[in-house]
Amino acid sequence: MTYRLTDEHEELRAIVRELAAEQIAPRAAAIDESAEFPWDLKELLAKQDLLGTCFEERHGGTALDTIGQTIVAEEIARADATTSLIPIVQKLGALPIQLAGTDEQKDRYLPRLASGEWLIAFALTEAAAGSDVASNRMRARLEGDCYVLNGSKRFITHGSVANVLTAFALTDPDAGGRKGMSGFIVETETPGFAVARVEHKMGIRGSPTAELTFDDVRVPVENRLGDEGDGFRIAMETLDRSRLSIAAQAVGIAQGAIDEAVRYAADRKQFGQRVADFQGIQFMLADMASQTEAARQLTYAAAARVDANASDLPYWTSSAKLVAGDTAMRVTTDAVQVLGGYGYITEYPVERMMRDAKITQLYEGTQQIQRLIIARQLLQRAGVGARTMDRSETTA
Amino acid sequence: MKIVVCIKQVPATTAEKRYTADLRLDRASAESVINPLDEYAIEQALRLAEAGAAESVAYLSMGPDSAAEALRRALAMGGDEAHLVTDDALAGADEWATAKVLAAALDKLGPDVTLMGMASDDARGSLVPGAVAALRGLPLLSYGSELSLADGSARIRRLTATGYDMIEAPLPVVATVTDQVGEPRYASLKGIMAAKRKPLETWSLGDIGVEGGSLRGAALTRVVEAKPPEAKPPTERVENVSADEAAAKIADWLAARKLI
16 A cells, blocks of 8 residues: 655645744743643634544535645644644544444534534543553443433543543443443533543643543433444544554654754854764754654555555554654654753753653553554464453553 | 735745846745735735625736746635736746736726735835836825725725825725735635635736737846845954943944944
C-alpha cells in the first residue's frame, strides 16, 4: 500500500501553518502558564472549519482523508500541543458514534461536533483502570427506558468542558469488562453528572483533564452505542484509529522544537561563531530532523491504512504512535540541550514543548501497550499467535 | 450592486527579491502571495456583500498564469468569480500599461464599484487606481479607512492628520482602501474547497479588445537601477558607564546630529 501527498494536502498544510503561526503560537506560552482552556482558539478553529475535518459533509464536516486530518493536527501541534487537542479530542470522542452509532445518533450529535458548537470527550479510563481497561467498574443498570449510570472516570481530556461524552460502563458486571461493558452517549447537562476535579499537569496544561462522577445519571436507551456488551470492542476500535492523532501531535511538537533549535543555533554566538557552525550542534540538529521526518512518514503511511480500513491498521497506528511519541520526547529534550540554559527557562518555548511531549508517550495507550499491540499483530502474522495479556489499553 | 476587486500577485514580503538581467522582478524565485494591501480591499468587499450592500464580488488580476493561484486564494476567502488577464505581450508592464489593461477588462465587467488596495507591496507606485479611474472617466475615492454604499453613491472615510474626511461620489466609482478597514479573514477550509468550483476565467488581450501594439512594449517607463537599501551604520552602544555618564554621552550624540 502506498501513499502520496497531493497538492490539496500541501495547500491544507500551508493554510493551517499560517493560521497556527499567526494566531496560535503567540498564545501558547500564556495558555501553558494560565492552564486555562483556550476558548478563543476553539472558536477560531471552528470558524476555519478545522474541527469538522473528520466528519462527513452531510453532518457539516469537510470529510478530509486521514492524512489530511493528520496534517491539521501536526501543524497545530507545531505551534501549541494544547490547542492541537481540540480537533484531536473532537475526533476521539466522536469515533465511537461514527463507528457504532445509529443514523439517529449521528444526525443528532455529529453536526454539533463538526461545527464546534459542542465539545465532546471520551470517557473510558478510571482511577483503577488505566492500561487495564477491562477492569473498569462504572455501572449502567437498565431501568425502564433508561440506563442509570453510577461510578467515576478519571484522566478524561476535555471532561470538564465537554457538552457530551462517549462513556463506557458495565451493563453486565458478571461478564467482566471485555464482554459486559457498553458504550453510551451522555450529555453533561444530565442531572447526577459532575466534574469532581481538574488535574494539575506537567504539560498540555491548557487542556483540562478531569475526574468525572456519575451519580444516578439517567441515559435514554436510544443513547446506547451498539448492543449491550459491545463497549470494549467499540473502545478498542476507536483507539486503534485515534492514536494516530497522537502520533501526528508528537510529530508536530518535535517539528516545533526543531524550528526553535535551528533558529536559536543560527543566531546564538559563542567562542566567536554561531552555535550552528559547531559540528556537535549540527549532528544534533540532523538527528532531530531525520528522526522526525521518519516519524512523520510512518504516521502518513499509517493514515493511509486507516483510510483503507486495513486489517492490520492497529500494527501501523501503534507503530506510528510509538515511534512518534519517543521521537518527540527525544527531539524536544535535545532542543533544550541546543538552547542550553535558555532552553530551560520559560523565556523560550522548548521547555514547554519538552513537557508537552511527555504525554504523547502516555495517553491513548502507553508506549508499552503499543508494543504489546505491535507484537501481537507480528506474532499473529507469523501464525504463532500471541500469549499476551488480555487486549488492554490506557486512554487518559 | 457589483463589486470588482483588483488584486495583484506579488512575492511574499519576507522573500528575498531577485531581479532578471533587464531589472524585472524574478517572480519565479520567490513564494508568491496576494499583495497584502489588496487583502484589505477583499475584506472590505466581502463585508459589504455580507451586509447585503453588494450582490456580487468578483476579482480581476493581470499577471502571468501563476496569478491564478492568487485569484483562487481570494475566492477561498469569499466572492463569486475571478478573471485573469494574461498575455505574453504584457511581460514587463508598467503602471500605465497595467491601468490600460485593467480599464479595458473593467469596461467588459461593468462593476458599480472597482475596489483596490492602496499600493502594491512590490512596486509601490500607487498609480494604477487613479489611472484606471481616469481612463474610465470615473470618480476616484482614495485611501478609505472604510467604504460604504447607499442610495446610488459610494462614500469613504479617509483619516487625516486632524480627524477624518467623508468623501462621496455617485456610482460607478473606483475606490482604494487602507489597512484600517479591519483584519483580512483567513480562508476557511470549506472556503478553500468551494473556491475550486467557482468560475475563474482567463482572458487574452484580444478577449478584452486591447491591441498589443497599443501598449508600446507594455511600458512607457523603464527601470534603470534596482539596489538594496544602503546598510545602516553599526549601532553605537553606551555600556559599562554610570547612568549620568551614559545620559551625557547620549545627549552629546544627539546634539552632534542636531536632534536635540
